[in-house]
Amino acid sequence: MRRAGLLALLAGTSAMLLAPSRASAHAPGTYGFGSRGAAMGGAVAADAVDFSAGYYNPAGLVGAPGLSISLGYAYSSNDLRMNDQPSGTRDVHGLSGGLVAPGTLAGIPFAFGLSTFLPDDGLSRIKALRQETPRWELYDDRLSILFLAANLAIRPLPWLEVGGGLAFLASTRGGFKVKGRANVLSPYESKLTHEVDADLTTIRYPQLGVRARAGDLGFIGLTYRGQAQLPLAIDANLNGIVDFAGIEVPLAYELESRTIDGFLPQQLVLGLSFQRIQRLKINLDLTWVNWSAYESPVAKTRAHLDAETPPGLDIDLPDDPRPTVPIPLDFVDRIVPRLGVEYLWAAAGPLRDVAGETTPRRALEVPLRVGYLYERSPIPPQTGVTNYVDTDRHTFSIGAGVWWNHPGEVLPGALKLDLHAQLSLLPERIIEKASAADFVGDYRARGTMVSGGGTLTAAF
Template identity: 80%
Template sequence: MLRAAQLVSIAAALAAALIVERGLAHAPGAYGIGSRGAAMASAVAADATDFSAGYYNPAGLVGATGLSLSLGYAYTSNDLRMNGAPSGTRDVHGLAGGLVAPGAVAGIPFAFGLSTFIPDEGLSRIKALRQETPRWELYDDRLSILFLAANLAVRPFPWLEVGGGLAFLASTRGGFQVTGRASVLSPYESKLEHEVDADLTTIRYPQLGLRVKAGDLGFVGLTYRGEAQLPLSIDANLDGVIDFAGVEVPLAYALESRTIDGFLPQQVVLGLSFQRIERLKINVDLTWVNWSAYESPVARTRAHLAVETPPGLDIDLPEDPRPTVAIPLEFRDRFVPRVGVEYVWPVAGPMRQISGEATPRRALEVPLRAGYVYERSPIPPQTGATNYVDVDRHTMSLGAGLWWNRPGAVLQGALRLDVHGQLSVLPEQVTEKANPADFIGDFRAGGTMISAGGTLTAAF
């Protein structure tokens, strides 16, 4: 029976290895998408008109002045700690980009947009942990998930823009099966076959947005993002015969695990962009995040061992393990305020007429940006048996760029290089357990996150 137990362990381990490590959400929701949005602390729900509008507000896509292609890269270094020691939270890095293609039908402006974030260490991650094991629940590998959004926007009136579409996330299903004959006394004579099956599936959720022009003051934006859950399924089966000194014992072992691989709460964003002063934009966003709908990531596992014992052979089989009982999490909804500022400095060069814009611009311009966001933790104090670690987060961001307007006959828009940096500070917080005999005990948690990246855009 020892050999069977080893095979079962191998089956479960290989099945789990197919799905790298657990993710909770995706990079756009935590650090922004595109250098312009990230540099302004993602306070661009009323002001994004490039590919990033596919996440921030699909209605803004129709504000693009021409066809544009964007490609960028961002890297986030996470230094999150417990009791002064690193928590092992992985760094996050990947490609971000997309396109915007505007046009008109029957005189009504419209635009189609694609936006994506592609992690460069895999498309989907999971990590199975006991609910008592301490982990940074909102940041522990949460960002290594493929994100793709396709949206369409129209401008039915000069003052109104409406957009919407679907966003896609990558989820995983895996299975492992072992069949054959195992010899206890002569393991090298065992004949076993295994089969691995894994699928990368997509989960879709809706995105809707509108943008209203408020005269000369600027724009008002409203965005809705639907909830998304990434289910994870793992099945492992062992079906074979154990040969012990000529005594054959048929057995079957089945393992079934179901959990939520990732969760994106539904969100509503209200954004204001003040543009009364030429070349200056002051943006304010307020986001409601429905964290109270969050489901426990604890795996629901069932296992069963069946053995056909030969006549006269008495074997005591262990009972099936009891299913895990998930402790209710009771996360709280939160409001997230964001502020972003951008000033475009006309550096040098002659005035040039840009395709799709009424006002000429300098040949070279340098945008300067800054932002701030405060995110209150949605996780209640972990004084009981669970240890879902989180603290409040303060993020300061800076960014700049170099815009080369109308560089040639082919590129009648602009060639833009934007860069950004972010510093997130999570002030240390002490959690005191209600039970002095708790096996984890009281703990301190806090840390920092540092992000940087760049985006290159060609506007035709």
């Protein structure tokens, strides 16, 4: 038995443990949350009063005209390329929705809201790569994960709304154990048992929001989202006997891996919503994203092998691997501008009283929306060993809907169907390596992302 035989066995065990699933972006932050927010480029921090306020600005929940329940679906097709070859980035798709329940407490208006995004292909994904391996860091390694937010909001003054709560994400922890007898010459005669133990753990971070009325001009909103990181902990343990031509060698192999599998930076959003012109809303959001705090996704591992070698048998055991030293990322904070416009067309039908509204509304109304955002890449040129791929992002969005106001006594509010579509363009970025001997070499990166979806809301 030589070193190669042992390494092959251990490599196979580690591969089963660390085999990555393809990961995807955190959907609410990248593709929008709900069809209205997505159609307006996410520029709704001063204007969201439905379930999406649970992400954009919790204070807006108290502005809801009444109880509402929403359910939606969105799909994003990601075509991200390096040197004109597909990078294998997964598409992102899932359900979104929530509820808003307003009321009064001691004469003070308040509201409770629940908001969620549920991927329809798994609650949590993991991906572990070496820092030299090229990857679209902000879209490939940021997770497609379960998002849930619970918030409360109050209106202490007629012109002031305040809200906040907690957002929940799902992280993964797991273990892998193998024991038994492995026959090197006759693998089918091996008798191995394995045990896998994995669970989801909850990661919480705060959300706070303020919304103020600026006279008849509209609203000003301010939102804070806390930082969240998803630790990934995997432990592997192998105990058994390797049988090589009748020579039995007991061995034990231990592996520990610790990494930050997902990182959501803290954000501060200033939103303006101009509503002086009847039925027209023009929104502008500026989002500060604390990318400089981004933590390296490189795994910190410890591995050790013990073997009881029979007397006179020459077995050259491999040394314990050196620990990986993550290279500083040096990401840069960014300001992301977002613009959204909405016009509500009173399409047809008689005027009707709508629950929660002070003035009658047409039976059928059609909202028309457009949006735009520009996100400059926070990742510096990858001229050294690391290959965290990214480019700037221009996102154009459109949307429309049909609102059926007061369709019946059971539904004194409205039945709303909203649709949206997005196109994100990631212009080409050329990376030139400082060393001509770099293993990866120079490369070009570019891409497009096409998204669409709908949201159905019942307002009571």
